[in-house]
Amino acid sequence: MQYSTMLKRAAHIAWYYRALWFFGFLLALFGGAGGGYGRGANWSLDRSDLYRPEWALGLVLLVGLAALLLALLAIVLTALSRGALIGMVQDIEEGQPTTMQNGWRIGLSHLVSMIGIDLLTGIPAAIVATLLLLLGASPLLLLLVSSGSAGRGEALAVLGIILAVLLELAVIVLLVVGGLVLSLVVELAYRRCVLAGEGAARAIAGGWKTLRANLGRIGGLWLILLLLDLLAGAVMLPGYLLLVGAAGGVGALVYRGLESPVPAVLVGLIIFVPGLLVLSLISGVYQAFRSAFWTLGYRELEPGSPPAA
Template sequence: MDSWYIIRRAAWITGHYRLLWPFGFLVVLIGGAVAYPQVFLLVLRWSLPIDGAAASPSLPQHSSTLAAVLALLAWLGVAAIASYLSEGAMVRMVGEIERSGSTSIEQGVRAGWGCLRAVVRIALLSGLPVGIVLAQCSAPAALSLLWPSPEASALTEIICSLWPMVALVTLPLAAAMNLPYEFILRRCLLEGRPAGAAIREGPRMVRRNLRRAAPLWVTLLGAGLAAGLLLTLLNLLGLFAIIRMASTLWAASHSLAAAALAALPCFLLLVVAFSFLHGLYLVFYSAAWTVAYHAVAESEEAPARLPRLVLLRA
């Protein structure tokens, strides 16, 4: 399995099949909310009382807190569905491109919706170690919801501040789980295997082809880090330019509202551009692993070469 050929092939698919772009854009713009559980904790902290006088239970207070929590949970649910649907659609569409050379958005939507349950099961089961770590770090936040008090609010703030440390633990764990997850997902979606069977067969497939798959995994990991650093730098530069423009307008007009309204279109444009570039990378990443899976599957299905028979004359 030639890693550079796979990368070139994935880049060609990403550039020529623009029907894949909306799914990558959707993952970043909507489904990316699943990757930020600290937003839930921050909003939960803001909805809690911060002084002893306001800490007494009251029905409106509990109602507003419950409404905020339910709204956030609903948004996270919609974002998760959009993310998993788009991920399954990209895998199926690239698989169809590799088989027949053509695909369509309708096929992608139908394929993504049809394999949604399988993708969710695989994501839940294969991401269980990371989920356990996140759950252990997030569970104390439930105290803030059950017993609103200044102490609970302070506890929520501490939990929010510890998320960078949690990331140091979960990121290596998630990186180690990434390679089996990609093969498990494609074993299920491209071969039609049940989720449980794919979870058993995917890691075995990785072990048999680890020497061929590991260089691609390292290459894509490095490319992801480089792309993330580049996009983050561009995003920070854009934010700095927008803040500089808003501060200049504020100093000239002495109106914070006018400066914010003037900077809002630029901020939205920056968000859309950042999401678009990130979505393109996700399309490329998904296509690379789908092409790699096809190469590995074809090599395993190819019949072994028969030994040459040498006929000796009597």
């Protein structure tokens, strides 16, 4: 596998085929959305609000509904953008026309299966991780036994804590390795879904089969992208920190001057939102490159992939 050639080709595709930027932008903006919403919703209740519980309850329900709708939108746009990027890169390599309209068509046609891949891998993984973490903490049950006697109880308590720490460390290592393997299977499954037209379950099974048959070459792809991800993160992090600092600092100054949270939040958002969009566009170009590199690698592993439908 010619990694250097693939890197140059992926960079060329990401830079010159700018229809990919839009979907890369959506992926950068919404792909890391889980858990990020709600941090900007700060509200200070005054004394009069305590006498209007129905108003406060309505506000909580409204904010919760908005967060739910935003999370669902993020899931849909993330899956659609991933599928669009994969299919558009395939069309470029096959000499097919590549437009934003084609990207929408490809993304929508595989939307259900792409979301299905995330659900079929994410939900079982979360359940297994939770059970393993609980299992690792099980030696702490010795603390209940140790409450009966003094000397023997203290020894059991210390033993339980030590065993729990060791088991949790082992579980964390296992989860990291398992998460890495699962992420590789999912990347391959995405491409089998879009390029081979497979359903979610079949694409996951095929991704696992492809990983086992090409572990060394896929490991090379992953290592290169890991280094590039670290480099990209180091480049982008100062921009995000500067943006948060500027929005928060100006908002704090407005709050000190007006002593009201609403204008402070609005001013902070006026600074933060445009800056976030600009940074997401820059990250989107990298996301387009990243997806192209994975797709080119998949084409090397599975030659003869048909044009995306």
